[in-house]
Amino acid sequence: MEKSEVKARVVNVITSILEIEEALVTDEANFIFDLGADSMQSLQLVAGFEEEFDIEMDEDKALDVQTVGHAVDFIAEYL
DSSP, X not given: OOHHHHXXXXXXXXXXXXXXXXXXXXXXXXXTTTTOOOHXXXXXXXXXXXXXXXXXXXXXXXXXXXXXXXXXXXXXXXX
């Protein structure tokens, strides 16, 4: 899967769960500080990514992911 497709699907999950505008979701955006995710939403994001990509991620490592760009790279490793 191309990285651009991974990113598009990641952005879709983020905007759906956090209920934010797509324009806010940049590669450098921090989930907590820039996008306003709380701890419960962080867990929902991990679950959302797993469902979207039909993968099972290491939850501790997944929760260490801080930015959108890092999430795209992290998920791409599972594909």
